Amino acid sequence: MKYDRRGMIGLLGVAAMMPMRLLAQDTTGATVILLGTAGGPPAHVGRSQPASLLQVGGKAYLIDAGENVGQQLARAGVVASRVDATLLTHLHWDHTLGLDYLMATGWMRGRRQPMPIWGPPGTRNLVDRTLAAIGVGEAIFRAQAQDRPPLASLYPAREVDVATSQTLFDDGIVKLSAVANTHFAEIRSAPHDYGVDKAYSYRFDTAEGAVVFTGDTGPSDGLAGFARGAALMVAEIVDLPSMRAALVAAGSKGQELDLLMQHMAHQHLTAEALGQLAAQAGVKKLALSHYVIGRDFDPTAFVAPLRKHFGGEIIVGQDLMTIQL
Numbered sequence: 001m002k003y004d005r006r007g008m009i010g011l012l013g014v015a016a017m018m019p020m021r022l023l024a025q026d027t028t029g030a031t032v033i034l035l036g037t038a039g040g041p042p043a044h045v046g047r048s049q050p051a052s053l054l055q056v057g058g059k060a061y062l063i064d065a066g067e068n069v070g071q072q073l074a075r076a077g078v079v080a081s082r083v084d085a086t087l088l089t090h091l092h093w094d095h096t097l098g099l100d101y102l103m104a105t106g107w108m109r110g111r112r113q114p115m116p117i118w119g120p121p122g123t124r125n126l127v128d129r130t131l132a133a134i135g136v137g138e139a140i141f142r143a144q145a146q147d148r149p150p151l152a153s154l155y156p157a158r159e160v161d162v163a164t165s166q167t168l169f170d171d172g173i174v175k176l177s178a179v180a181n182t183h184f185a186e187i188r189s190a191p192h193d194y195g196v197d198k199a200y201s202y203r204f205d206t207a208e209g210a211v212v213f214t215g216d217t218g219p220s221d222g223l224a225g226f227a228r229g230a231a232l233m234v235a236e237i238v239d240l241p242s243m244r245a246a247l248v249a250a251g252s253k254g255q256e257l258d259l260l261m262q263h264m265a266h267q268h269l270t271a272e273a274l275g276q277l278a279a280q281a282g283v284k285k286l287a288l289s290h291y292v293i294g295r296d297f298d299p300t301a302f303v304a305p306l307r308k309h310f311g312g313e314i315i316v317g318q319d320l321m322t323i324q325l
Helices: 014-026 069-075 099-108 123-144 221-226 240-249 254-267 271-281 299-307
Strands: 002-005 030-036 051-056 059-063 085-087 117-119 157-159 166-170 175-180 200-206 209-213 232-238 285-292 313-316 321-324
Touching: 030 069, 030 209, 030 232, 030 285, 051 069, 051 200, 069 099, 099 123, 117 123, 123 157, 175 221, 200 221, 221 271, 232 271, 240 254, 271 299, 285 299, 299 313
Parallel strands: 059 085, 085 117, 117 157, 209 232, 232 285, 285 313
Antiparallel strands: 002 321, 030 051, 030 321, 051 059, 166 175, 175 200, 200 209
């Protein structure tokens, strides 16, 4: 396993654009870049919101598009217009707030081929509303870019209603599958016009091995079977004591605090639960991301409780870390 932190790449001038494109094209094998490893909508010092990029066979697949994903792609050396598909695990803000910037800058950086946006029920609604919002800027810039395709034509929504494991596509580079997990198992809103909220885990089967992204989830037997034998699992993780302290410090109390902690305990993965899941699935390597933690919690503290159950390689993820299969 090889992994590193990528440094800042400048964005000024045409000269800076070519190296960024070459990095995306010249990647060999299969790599995962952890673009953002923070969990939850509030801003985090030193971490961006959830997003990961799988690069394999000359293609780039983005998993989630949290706020700041555009800048993180630039720092990783990837032009927004070179992302081939985006997969949303679910529609919480911390996984979607960077979608507008990603779509707008992809258009500005010369996108010609569509970037499908896959996700659970509500994805089409989200994409349509996002297109309407950034359409204001498109109309302004159109005078300077008259030959560009309509922005809306570049971002087709691929809304899918998944329960048990289902193959979404096989493009000859990856076979993408999804399964519903337990992130909305106990606490959910009333049904919307598009149906009930769902959260997905994704599996990419490649010639280099399988990569599974848990997305946000609680313990899930279905996910354990879905992830069976994966070369790498990129997983969320929560620390309940530090999160409770952070919520109390932010003013949560009473029923609100109780519901939030119920959500944390049952719809996210503690180190104990994640260790058991990874061991049950028999994955080879486990990369930690989407940290649901208090301000002063050190993610390396997750390693010891994980080790009680999981004997494979554990990678304590950081923003812009690159993991090579």
